[in-house]
Amino acid sequence: MTDRFVSRGFVGRTHEDGDKARVPPGQYLTDSFPVLSAGPTPQIPLDSWEFSIEGLVRSPMRWSWQEFTALPSRDWTVDISCVTKWTKLDTRWHGVSLDDLLAAVEMDPRARFVTAHSFGGYTTNLPLTDLLNNQAFVAWQYDGAPLEPAHGGPARLVVPHLYLWKSAKWVRGLRLHEEDEPGFWESLGYHNRGDPWREERYSGD
Amino acid sequence: MPEPLAWQIATVTAIRAETPEVSSFTLALPAWRAHRAGQHYDVRLTALDGYKAQRSYSIASPPSRAGEVDLTIERIADGEVSPYFHDVVEVGDRVELRGPIGGYFVWEPALGGPLLLIAGGSGVVPLMAMLRERASADPRPAAVLLHSSRTYEDVIYRDELDALAGDAGLRVIQTLTRSQPPGWHGYARRIDKPMLAEAIAASGAQPLVYICGPTLLVEAAANGLVELGVPPVQVRTERFGPTS
Numbered sequence A: 001m002t003d004r005f006v007s008r009g010f011v012g013r014t015h016e017d018g019d020k021a022r023v024p025p026g027q028y029l030t031d032s033f034p035v036l037s038a039g040p041t042p043q044i045p046l047d048s049w050e051f052s053i054e055g056l057v058r059s060p061m062r063w064s065w066q067e068f069t070a071l072p073s074r075d076w077t078v079d080i081s082c083v084t085k086w087t088k089l090d091t092r093w094h095g096v097s098l099d100d101l102l103a104a105v106e107m108d109p110r111a112r113f114v115t116a117h118s119f120g121g122y123t124t125n126l127p128l129t130d131l132l133n134n135q136a137f138v139a140w141q142y143d144g145a146p147l148e149p150a151h152g153g154p155a156r157l158v159v160p161h162l163y164l165w166k167s168a169k170w171v172r173g174l175r176l177h178e179e180d181e182p183g184f185w186e187s188l189g190y191h192n193r194g195d196p197w198r199e200e201r202y203s204g205d
Numbered sequence B: 001m002p003e004p005l006a007w008q009i010a011t012v013t014a015i016r017a018e019t020p021e022v023s024s025f026t027l028a029l030p031a032w033r034a035h036r037a038g039q040h041y042d043v044r045l046t047a048l049d050g051y052k053a054q055r056s057y058s059i060a061s062p063p064s065r066a067g068e069v070d071l072t073i074e075r076i077a078d079g080e081v082s083p084y085f086h087d088v089v090e091v092g093d094r095v096e097l098r099g100p101i102g103g104y105f106v107w108e109p110a111l112g113g114p115l116l117l118i119a120g121g122s123g124v125v126p127l128m129a130m131l132r133e134r135a136s137a138d139p140r141p142a143a144v145l146l147h148s149s150r151t152y153e154d155v156i157y158r159d160e161l162d163a164l165a166g167d168a169g170l171r172v173i174q175t176l177t178r179s180q181p182p183g184w185h186g187y188a189r190r191i192d193k194p195m196l197a198e199a200i201a202a203s204g205a206q207p208l209v210y211i212c213g214p215t216l217l218v219e220a221a222a223n224g225l226v227e228l229g230v231p232p233v234q235v236r237t238e239r240f241g242p243t244s
Helices: A065-069 A098-103 B082-087 B121-135 B158-166 B193-203 B214-225
Strands: A052-057 A061-064 A074-081 A086-097 A113-118 A125-128 A137-140 A156-158 A169-175 B010-017 B020-026 B042-048 B052-058 B068-074 B094-101 B115-120 B143-149 B168-174 B206-216 B235-240
Touching: A052 A065, A052 A113, A061 A065, A065 A137, A074 A156, A086 A098, A137 B010, A169 B168, B020 B094, B042 B068, B052 B068, B052 B121, B068 B082, B068 B121, B115 B121, B115 B193, B115 B214, B121 B143, B121 B158, B121 B235, B143 B193, B158 B168, B168 B193, B193 B214, B206 B214, B214 B235
Parallel strands: A052 A169, B115 B143, B115 B206, B143 B168, B206 B235
Antiparallel strands: A052 A061, A074 A086, A086 A137, A113 A125, A113 A169, A137 A156, B010 B020, B010 B094, B020 B068, B042 B052, B042 B094
């Protein structure tokens, strides 16, 4: 019904943007890196930081900061999109792939879903299929420098092909399940999967 | 599958200038739904060639005003959607939107109080919805609004906030960071720890805290409150970088 609606006098400014093909629908490009979080930024000393993988795995793992940052890691250059409508191209991160992390725990074949847990209590849920095959990583550097607390440091999950609330800041661990369990925003009206190219912003989109 | 949040076409029924850069737009909604104070609507503009732009804007009005909402929008100089509202939109124009959206940065009377609201600039908009709803709540929880603006002319809802000063249960603390008019009695610096301590003392024990504004202000206020002993779980934040 509203498909043919036109806003009187609206032209829009991004028509000339050459990167338009890389900007999902309803998003606009930004060069800044806005910060959005639901509560205060947790301050996490590195000597008490740890990262764990538990649940449906044969050998649960727990890494200290030193152990974690000694894992095989690499640079990642990815485009990111936030459900609040901004998209940022060619962001540069450094971290370890989820494939390498999950290989360390020997997943139970029944495992199909993952809940990421963060310092401060945040959670988000993802199907394993969105984390494997070099689609996701845990980063501790952004743009060549240690990841700032406001952007999720010491370490942050990054799942660049989904809206950024899936890229849990201050991540402390993953729990594998057989059934899907909605996380923080997924329980508050946001879409369960969050694919920006399908504009999966809110429940029912 | 849950019901999708449908787009609807609202009609602009009033435009009110709040400051030189901020105006409130009253939109009559054909499929109005009661919102919760703190929620927002997504606005979608469509050009003739099909190009679309979307932004989120906080609701300023209380849910008791059935059939319509006020969106208070700040003009962002190099923005795409906010200049359209300020330069093009007139009463009678139609605007496509969907909502209400947001399930965490919300307050309703059942949550009680006391309330400690902290705003930077146009971050006051969702907090104003809370204060407007609080005004008709029974019982009415104690509330403190700590509001930072650049200049006196930039204080959004200034007259309404002045009028609320007669409410014994509400304390409004204003600070002007860039310039102050002659005879100014409020603060004249960025929000800092002494100001936060005063706000906590005024609100009473264990306040429900809502902070909205630019990232640096929100970070400073939220971290400062936690350092002053407010449990992090009671602090809800909404941050904006440039929402243009």
